[in-house]
Amino acid sequence: MGKDIEVGGEFSAKDYHDPPPAPLIDAEELTQWSLYRAIIAEFIATLLFLYITVLTVIGYKSQIDTTKNGDQCGGVGILGIAWAFGGMIFVLVYCTAGISGGHINPAVTFGLFLARKVSLVRAILYMVAQCLGAICGCGLVKAFQKSYYTNYGGGANELATGFSKGTGLGAEIIGTFVLVYTVFSATDPKRNARDSHVPVLAPLPIGFAVFMVHLATIPITGTGINPARSFGAAVIYNKDKAWDDHWIFWVGPFIGAAIAALYHQYVLRAAAVKALGSFRSSSNI
Numbered sequence: 001m002g003k004d005i006e007v008g009g010e011f012s013a014k015d016y017h018d019p020p021p022a023p024l025i026d027a028e029e030l031t032q033w034s035l036y037r038a039i040i041a042e043f044i045a046t047l048l049f050l051y052i053t054v055l056t057v058i059g060y061k062s063q064i065d066t067t068k069n070g071d072q073c074g075g076v077g078i079l080g081i082a083w084a085f086g087g088m089i090f091v092l093v094y095c096t097a098g099i100s101g102g103h104i105n106p107a108v109t110f111g112l113f114l115a116r117k118v119s120l121v122r123a124i125l126y127m128v129a130q131c132l133g134a135i136c137g138c139g140l141v142k143a144f145q146k147s148y149y150t151n152y153g154g155g156a157n158e159l160a161t162g163f164s165k166g167t168g169l170g171a172e173i174i175g176t177f178v179l180v181y182t183v184f185s186a187t188d189p190k191r192n193a194r195d196s197h198v199p200v201l202a203p204l205p206i207g208f209a210v211f212m213v214h215l216a217t218i219p220i221t222g223t224g225i226n227p228a229r230s231f232g233a234a235v236i237y238n239k240d241k242a243w244d245d246h247w248i249f250w251v252g253p254f255i256g257a258a259i260a261a262l263y264h265q266y267v268l269r270a271a272a273v274k275a276l277g278s279f280r281s282s283s284n285i
Contacts, residue, residue: 019189021116029121038100042126043133045092045104050137050232054155056084058145061152078218085223086211093203102203105226106130111180111257115265127228134232142236154237157222157230159245168221168245172252173259175213175225180260182209190269224249225256 029035056076062068063075076084093102101118103109106127113123142149159168186202210225217223224230230249234242 022119022122024120026119026121029119035122035125038122039125039129041096041100042103043129043136045096045100045102046130046133046228046232047137047140049088049092049104050134050155050229051140052088053081053085053229054138054141054149054233055145056081057155058141058148058152062148065152078215081218082211082214085214086207086209089210090203090207093206094201097203100126104130104228105179105253106228107176107226107253107257108180108183110254111183111261114258114261115184130228131231134228135235136232138232138236149237154233154239154242156233156237156239156242157224157246157249158241159248160220160222163220165245165248168248169252171217171220172224172248173256175217175223176253176256177260177263178213179206179209179225180257181264182206184260184264188264188269221248225253227253 060075060077060081089104092104096102096104101112103112103126109118109123109126109130112118113120118126138154142154159165182205186205213225214223217225227250230246234246
């Protein structure tokens with residue numbers, strides 16, 4: 001019957017059907033206002049994300065600058081920076097999830113594209129909007145606080161002294177895997193159908209994932225896990241050090257997102273096993 005029945009203790013079983021995969025290329029999508037509304041939402045959300053988080057980073061650095069009467073123990077600290085990134089993702093995903101899906105990250109979009117949750121056209125346009133939004137967000141910070149922005153690194157991601165490129169790449173891969181894996185788990189429609197008695201506010205675990213990853217990797221790479229965030233800060237800051245190892249902040253997140261998509265779809269959701277079973281059933285008819 002094509003039904004996937006889940007039994008959960010005292011709760012009644014529910015029938016569930018996987019939604020059809022998104023088409024690879026959907027020309028008709030380009031004629032729909034909903035696509036352009038979603039692109040605008042991704043642009044604005046990424047702009048706001050970079051504006052708030054970069055301001056937090058340079059504000060913290062200015063507060064601990066001892067050459068200007070700063071206090072090494074003052075400011076929000078790494079914990080506060082992590083909360084700023086995680087909190088903003090929670091807020092912005094909550095605001096835009098119903099419009100664009102609340103990606104705000106090319107790595108998330110790439111992972112969802114590999115899982116056939118979005119079309120190629122939508123994925124490309126989302127990534128462009130996210131990168132442009134990140135550039136504009138950092139541009140606003142520089143426009144309002146140019147001296148602070150220039151003196152304190154502009155929030156650009158850089159490989160910290162003492163860490164190898166391999167370590168930085170590994171940190172970005174694993175950090176992005178955690179994020180994208182959380183996105184898949186929190187937004188899985190099968191889970192929502194099965195566990196409707198345990199409502200999950202998807203932006204909350206996603207925001208917490210960003211928070212936890214920042215705590216772990218800020219000392220290594222400043223935490224990218226979002227190519228648009230790294231690209232926007234590098235473009236506006238535009239110093240050699242920001243570009244030296246910039247490839248890490250694209251390659252790492254995309255590899256991590258791909259691994260998360262494959263793990264969720266083909267291991268946890270057993271897509272390969274289902275496909276093989278369907279093939280065998282049709283062969284026996």
